[in-house]
Amino acid sequence: MPGDSAEENPASAPAKEESKTDDKPKEPKEMKAVVLTGFGGLKMLKVQSKPQPTPGEGEVLIAVKACGVNFLDLMLRQGVTDNPPKTPVIMGYECAGTIEAIGEKTEGFSVGDNVIALKECHCWAELASIPAKYVYKIPEGMTFHDAAAIAMNYLTAYIILFDIGNLRSGQSILAHSIGGGVGQAIIQLTKTVENVTLYGTASAHKHESLKPNVTHLFDHGVDYAQEIRKLSPEGVDIVLDCLCGDYTNKGISLLRPMGRYILFGTSSVVTGETKSFFSFAKSWWQVDKISPLKLYDDNKFLAGFQLRQLLFRENQHEYVRQLMDKLFKLYTDGTIKPVIDQVASFEDIAEAMQRLHDRKNIGKIILDPTIQPKEKTKNEAEAEDRAKSDSEPEESTKSETEPEESIDSDSEPEEISPPDTEPEEIIKPDVKPTEIAKSDTKPEAKPKPADAEAAAPADAAPAATADAATEEPKAEETPAEGEAEKTEEEAPAPAE
Missing domain, CATH: 3.40.50.720 (NAD(P)-binding Rossmann-like Domain)
Structure with a gap:
């Protein structure tokens, strides 16, 4: 009945709220990746947590076991490749691993296949979603490290x-x-x-x-x-x-x-x-x-x-296949058998890339996201800190010196104080202004309030002379005598 349904609505409201809460999309799981935060030196490489990708249409999701480090990656980090991507971006052009998921309309692959893959970036991560046309099944007996090196x-x-x-x-x-x-x-x-x-x-x-x-x-x-x-x-x-x-x-x-x-x-x-x-x-x-x-x-x-x-x-992917x-x-x-120079963790990417930059590698450098970073000795840690400090851009050095310059520039107006504030600094003698005024003026000719402004320059001059004698450092700070005299002349006459 209508009345019964009306009574049931309040009772069903909490259940609907709970269902709405359950329908909220869950936050995506995260993965570890090597991210290029900006073009430049080694400090631009960061190991960060990123949302796990999902395979799109015609793509496969690969659980990465090994990645290749190429000179092209070094050039990308510096931003000297043609049409570099926008940063931040996950680095890496090649990886090897096992297919974990398959997107819609993807043929020729199955979950669990061991593969090599090529892609424009996004390979230096624990998971990579890559178009199937750039993915190749590796033969039995080929290791992931060899696959990433080939x-x-x-x-x-x-x-x-x-x-x-x-x-x-x-x-x-x-x-x-x-x-x-x-x-x-x-x-x-x-x-x-x-x-x-x-x-x-x-x-x-x-x-x-x-x-x-x-x-x-x-x-x-x-x-x-x-x-x-x-x-x-x-x-x-x-x-x-x-x-x-x-x-x-x-x-x-x-x-x-x-x-x-x-x-x-x-x-x-x-x-x-x-x-x-x-x-x-x-x-x-x-x-x-x-x-x-x-x-x-x-x-x-x-x-x-x-x-x-x-x-x-x-688009010559068939030729490459x-x-x-x-x-x-x-x-x-x-x-053929790839020559592997070293295998490094994601966290050791800076050291691996520096080795490539110095042309010390004999063969291929491989990144393995499954291994732990090596423990650094005290000397290696100090050397890395020095290298990072030496590679700081000039802008950072400039920014450290800018506050001092801004302080100096802000202090200049204090040396050349505005007319309405400088009399307070100049008129600080031990003798009261009223006594100076009384000693300099005749008893029978007291200035009226209207005439006080006209007599101010003549009366203020002795005070300024006394101040100059007692405050020599302040007088040296003024940029020019003419400006100091000008400000003294503009000072109001002391009240009796």
Whole structure:
């Protein structure tokens, strides 16, 4: 009945409120991630808690077990990559792990698959949601650390050696930074072709470990071009350059007829911890303008390769997938095996990236979100604190000195006080103003109130003289005598 329903409404109200409370969306779970808070030095890298992502349409959610650290990450931190993302942003271009969830309309993958994935950032986290077209199943027996070390480095090396460089038996190669992740991949892949002469450049401290695998090894600081010409007067067949700048001109000059110069990096623009416009301009300025007619006359080839551009913007994901299958087969056959320099935790990312910046790594640096950060010694902690303090931007130093400047600027009006306040500071003698006025005025000619203002300048002068004698420091603080006299003249006459 209507009456009964009316009586039941108050009783059902609390239940409805409880259901509304239960229907409120729950706060998303959080995960640990390496976040770039702004472009600059190492202090811009922070390990923060971020909401866990959910896979969208055509995506898979990966529980990350290992991440690759590349020189591209260092350039991104400094903001010298093309079209850098807005900060803050989760860093990382490659990761390996296990699929934890699958989005709608996603085919070819199942929960529990072990995979490698590439993405424009967002890989350095405990969980990553990545489009399935950039995800590749790894073969049995491949570790997550090896998987994270293969993707970008071996893809780059394979493409520039075989698809662009067209490497064949009996040819020669000059490869820069041969000790890094891509360099190690080049060393291993060139062994799949017979009778290849490999010239390499690397830092001096890496030579001992690299000599067994490189035909001729040179330090960056020596005139390697002259040394190579002594060994091979005609030059080399392929130059693989990841540095750019002046290395470009030397590389092109070393090409023999039908030689190929391939640029796949611009790491020479990174000189300090933060972006240097001078280094960027220098690298650009040192590259000579190339004339197609000159290439035509010399029978030389110039090419460039950027995996990120090819995969994410030019949409060549099917081509990349075919190459990944070839690399997996080479790994399974034992032909290639990634060289891992070190494995670090998320919390140790600053130290790992500094090692990469100093070119101390021999092979790939891996991040593992599942391991604990290493304990730092007292000396390491002090060194890190000094490094952070040295890397503070000039703005912070300037801001520390600005308050002192503002205090000085605010104190200037106190030295040149306004007319209505300075008489209070000037007229502070032991003799009362009324006594001075009485001694200076005649008894028979007392000034009237109307005439007091006119007589004020003459009467105030002795008082100002007495004040100047008793307050010498104050007189020195005034910027000019003329201003002091002006303020004294404007002072009101003392009342009797």
